[in-house]
Amino acid sequence: MRAALLPALVLIASPAAAQDRVEYLGPPVIIPAARDTDRPEAMVVNTPSAEARCDGVAVQPIQAEQFAPTAFSPSPRMGRIGDGLMDFDIDADGRPLNIRPVQPSTAPVGAADSAALQAVLAGWRFPAGKRDGCRLTLSWRTQALAEAETADLMKLFAMGQTARPIREAVALRLGGEGADCGDRWGGRLPKFVSYPDFMTGRRPAPGSRAWTVVRWNIDAEGKTTEVETLGSSGDADLDAETRRAISDSAARPGPARKGCVANYYRWGQPLAAPPITPAHQREDPLQNCPAEIGERFKARREPIYPAAFSQRSIEGWALIRFDIAPWGALGNVEVVESQPAAAFGDDARRIVQNSTATPAFNAGVRCVVPVRYLMPESLPGGDASTGTASAD
Template identity: 35%
Template sequence: MLHAALLFSVLPVLTVPPPPPPIDSIFGGQRASPPQLLAWNPGEVRCDGVAIGGAALRPGSEIAFLDPQRVRAISYHFAIDAAGRTHSIARDAGEFSPVGQDIGPALAASRFPGSAKRANCQISFAPKFDSLASAPLADLIAYSIHPTGPKLPKEGWDRIGAVGNCRDKPRPAPLLSGHPEFRKLKATPGARDWALVGYDTDTAGRPVDVRIAQGSGNDELDAAAIEAIRVSRFTGGARTGCLYPYWRSAGKLPAPERPAEEQMRPADAVCPAKVEWTTRPTTSYPPAYRKRAIEGWAIVSFDTAPWGEVGNVKVLDAQPSADFGSQAMNIIRSGRVTPSAQGASGC
């Protein structure tokens, strides 16, 4: 959950920054055609200039309509605790990019060999563009199951279902559908698992040659998905090359321990014990982190003017990523407090 420690004073009130410019204005209003699949490949991790073992999770792919020459690598700096978990994640300063929104969450879900705390770590994610005709099939399937943007175009679906006659019309319809008991299956913290089951059907509509065509590697989900298809029945008679997807939501990744507010409160603070809101802040969660079930927090300070407007918003700390701090600032700026004679500061 996002959390805010409140600082009040009569200081110049800051306004909410304007939203990022639209994609077309950033990239000159030009769209590449046809759409491409954009993948982000994690590079080597170096802490204090020394390469360490392990690798970061690969972020989700994207459908992109951009000129590849205009998309650059995206770099982050962060730290690693003794258990190998990443924290203090922040994107390096640079131009706004409309792509790569899953990079920060993927890094937050990554794990590295534990034993000692590491600081001053850096990593870059390199963009790789592929046409839908040449993109890795596993990436197309993963995107179709967990899209990060527009729906997968028909060209991508045609590649996924290129083998067999199961897509011929009239397409088989389920007469009896098996379903895994998802709650009993292990979930990967911060990562959404999936399994694409391949199978054929005999003349009676019974699945045969049931197997995992592609998947994220969750063995429990794979086994449950295969069993679910085996007990299912379909119309359409004998078919080949049938496919059916199953997925497991990400397991919750708890937020790092949060420091006490009192440890961060300024010594010269002048604020009421309880903040009275006339317009309560509109809470919202960073969408990309919600998809991966990654929890986080932010401690935010702010001041108020006598007329109740909020300003001078600052992030004192945010974990596991600076993205939670940015979201918290927008949340606090959406509120308004009860007017007072002098305003307040230092909460």
């Protein structure tokens, strides 16, 4: 007796995460342990460049978000940072699928974590036409923070996750000659703050994001002056709306400030997951999974939607195979397939590994449970009332 599939687990990005994605003024403040190497002057900037090839032939994306630079403390023994590699396929519509890191890692020292890199590639688009056996090579260019080019610092400030001292140092560089403000208000207390309307104009493509960096001065009365777009990903509507918001904001009276800098970004609509592979295309003659297993299996509570994909509104799924002993223990947990990227499979495997099953007479061999990752906007009525796993 065999059962092809257990009821699906559905993971929904939390409402709080969705709200943060809309009204987000910049990366979170990260306070690391105090070390001399964490001082801005001891940091280096790691800037990636990407090249995609299919069957050894270079392919150019028609839509591609840039990978974010990072700042980190180099080790005295650190040599050249190796390339990061991700394999992937392209479907008939030009969408990257089956994204998977090439071991040992796509995240050498100083690079973003593998899931974040996978999420960026998942939002790319290539010319229509199915291609298999593609590889993305990420090469990192390392330079001292004090010597980094303005364009790289702009991307680091707008897109990177950096500790507060690093962010302030970058903001002062971007503030221009004589800048004394830094990140946002330069110590001035805001009197009132206007935020951009992130829904205005044409939204970014599903699965991608747009960013803008704005610079301004503050006079002694608190008025914002000389508001300008310092750099952006090219979203003219977001650029204009951000300038409008800063111009409408004001600080309380105090010392004049020059070269205040802030970043804003917004996301596109959810990028739906590709269809789950039909059961008849993945028959398993070794499977022996009684139907009752679906009632015995208990998912771990409060699973976590992969953050890098939630932030870009990218949905996904994974098929996880496992055995269940009569006494309820789970074992031999492995990923059958995950789309559009391996990160969903990695997360779903952890969920199943930490799940339980009630004891019973029968064992289950090579049972399969689908785990689906959905954004709140994809639910009927846009309901985002839960962030935990549930059964279909």
